[in-house]
Every structure is written in structure tokens, then in C-alpha cells.
Amino acid sequence: MHTPQDPIAPPSSELARTHFTSGISIIVPTYKEAENIPLLLERVDRVRRDHDLELELIFADDNSCDGSLEAVEASGFDWARMIVRTENRGLSPAVIDGFRAAKFPILVCMDCDLSHPPEKIPQMILALNSGQQFVIGSRYVPGASTDDDWGFLRWLNSSIATLLARPLTQMRDPMSGFFALRNADFKKAKDLNPVGYKIALELIVKCGFENVGEVPIHFSDRIHGESKLTLKEQLKYIQHLRRLYLHRFANAMYLAQFLVVGTSGVVVNLAVLSLLQFLGLPEAACLAGGIGVSVVSNFLLNRRFTFSYARDRSAGRQFIGFVAASAVGASVSFIVSLALRASAFSELSYGLHLAALCGIAAGMIFNYLGNRYIVFRKTHIRR
Known part of the structure; x- marks a missing residue:
């Protein structure tokens, strides 16, 4: 079992001077996120220009039919595109399809609801370049935070989900949907068969990652749209855990x-x-x-x-x-x-x-x- 490591955040001045030579493919699974897409594109574009990043952003959309495709096309960014999926819909399969369509050596997954700060992507890439195999944008390491309106039940739900995953990984936030890995490592994964929304846990187990790091982030609540975390998705998480336990033990x-x-x-x-x-x-x-x-x-x-x-x-x-x-x-x-x-x-x-x-x-x-x-x-x- 791997031992998680927390990458030390470099000073902002050092981060600003860093030149990233590896291209980055950012995969964003979406369903009815038309209002958030322009906002996310603006923030990613700012990070791209500030750090001179070569990147592509792929929206893996489950046939929203809400103007999401038009929002991407209207942005005018030639580095952004959308894959419209009509079969095998779901968050985890969407991420896998996006990864398979990526062309750059570094893969990043994040949500479209603005809960994950794209400003942390350069720091996550630095952690990969320093030897980490898998890097998560974490809510629970020193320096991380969440919005103040997290209620007790939401905190309890997250804590129980993390505890159930503890035999599989010692990471503090394996539930995070904000992570980075190398495309070459993803292509080595065997028997990917995720259900539900915890694709990061699937990749950690199926790719056999031993050196995993966590970068502190501020997790914000969504502004537009509705959360996709339903009771059905939570039951799928239990089913997913069973599959991973069977794979590991x-x-x-x-x-x-x-x-x-x-x-x-x-x-x-x-x-x-x-x-x-x-x-x-x-x-x-x-x-x-x-x-x-x-x-x-x-x-x-x-x-x-x-x-x-x-x-x-x-x-x-x-x-x-x-x-x-x-x-x-x-x-x-x-x-x-x-x-x-x-x-x-x-x-x-x-x-x-x-x-x-x-x-x-x-x-x-x-x-x-x-x-x-x-x-x-x-x-x-x-x-």
C-alpha cells in the first residue's frame, strides 16, 4: 500500500517563474453546466496565459442539450472542445472517454461547477514533475479549506465515505474529483470498470500507484446548476467500493x-x-x-x-x-x-x-x- 505524501507548495513567485514544457489535457465531465462553462473557460485561460501553458480542455458531456455545446463554440478558444456522449453515460465513464481522447502527456480532471480552482493546476503539475505518480487537489490537508456553509450532514457523509476507502488508500481526500496523472500511467491501467463518481479512487487502485500526493485547495460550493450527488450516486459508490475491494483483496x-x-x-x-x-x-x-x-x-x-x-x-x-x-x-x-x-x-x-x-x-x-x-x-x- 502506498504512503501518501503532501507536496510542499512553492512560493507564488517561484511558481510564476516556472515554465511548463509538458502539454496538459484538462478533462471536465459535464451534464447541464451551460452557465458554468464560460466562467470556467475564463479562469483556465487566465492560468494558461499567466504560466504559458500548452493545453487543451475537453468537455466530456452527457448530451446535455442545454446550450453547453454552443457555449464552448461561442468562447472562441481553439484549445477547448466538447465530446458529446450518448451512450454509457455517467461521470466516471465520461472522464475515461475524455482521457482516451486526450493528446498531451499530462492529464487533469476537474469539475465544471467552479468548486475546483484551476489556479492550482500548475502546482499539481509541479508535484507530478517532482516524482509523484498521482496528485489530488485535497480539501483535508493543511492549508486546505471549504466554504463555510458545509453542514454537519455533508461533513459526516464525506467523512464516512473516506473512512470506507481507507483500506484501499491512506490519502486524506480520496473522494476528490480534482486530480492529475501522466497519460502514460493511465494507459497502463487494467480492467477499468468504475461506477458512480469516484474515478480517482478507481485509478489509484487499478493503476497501482505507490507515490501519491495531495495539494491543498479551497473547495467552493457551486453557484449555478444543481449538484449531481444524489442518493443513487452514493449507493453506486458502495457498489464501486465492493468492486475495488474484490480487485485488491x-x-x-x-x-x-x-x-x-x-x-x-x-x-x-x-x-x-x-x-x-x-x-x-x-x-x-x-x-x-x-x-x-x-x-x-x-x-x-x-x-x-x-x-x-x-x-x-x-x-x-x-x-x-x-x-x-x-x-x-x-x-x-x-x-x-x-x-x-x-x-x-x-x-x-x-x-x-x-x-x-x-x-x-x-x-x-x-x-x-x-x-x-x-x-x-x-x-x-x-x-
């Missing part, structure tokens, strides 16, 4: 999900057993019913969530394999429990219970391995 995540599903199966088993008992069925039928329903529910949940990569294959064959693996796992549990009861735990008063728990653990591990590598095995090999 594959076996541990599969096992954790398998155990969660197994726990749910116990609840289902007991609930069905209680219902059948309430209906007056014989105890043997209650036990069989609870086991049968829990096996089906475990199979469906594991197929849908734990081993979702295998959902396109025959459900019937997988169910037969799942039942067979469960039966073998139950046999392993039984044999291990008897063996431990007769040897290691023979003299203990609660020896039977301890033996049973060890047997359950052995059976659960066998069930997981059988399902992971046989029933729901991956059928391709990545070179």
Missing part, C-alpha cells in the same frame, strides 16, 4: 461474502423451521424444510453476490454442484467433529460443542473452496 472478500451468506442461511433455516413448527408439521419435516430452503437461499445469494462473475452460466448445473459441495462439506464437518471429540476434546465437559464448532469451521472452509474453485470457478486465464 479478492480471496478475502469472496470468503467474507461467503460467510455472510452462510450466516443468513442460518437465519433462514431457523425462520422456516419455526414457521413449519407453528403450522403443526412433524419435527423431521420442520428440520428438512429449514435445511432445504436455506440451501436454496444460500445458493441464490452466493450466485448473485459472492460469485457474481459466474452468473452467466447454467444455474441448474451450478445448483447441483452447490448441493454436492455442501453435502461433502457436511461430511467433512461430521468426520472432523467425531475425530476431535474422540481425541483432543475427549476429557472436556463441553468437548462435544467445541468439536462441533471446529467441524463446522472445517466444513465451511471446504464448502468455500469447493464453490470458489469448482462450482463457481472462473473459466478464463488473464495473461
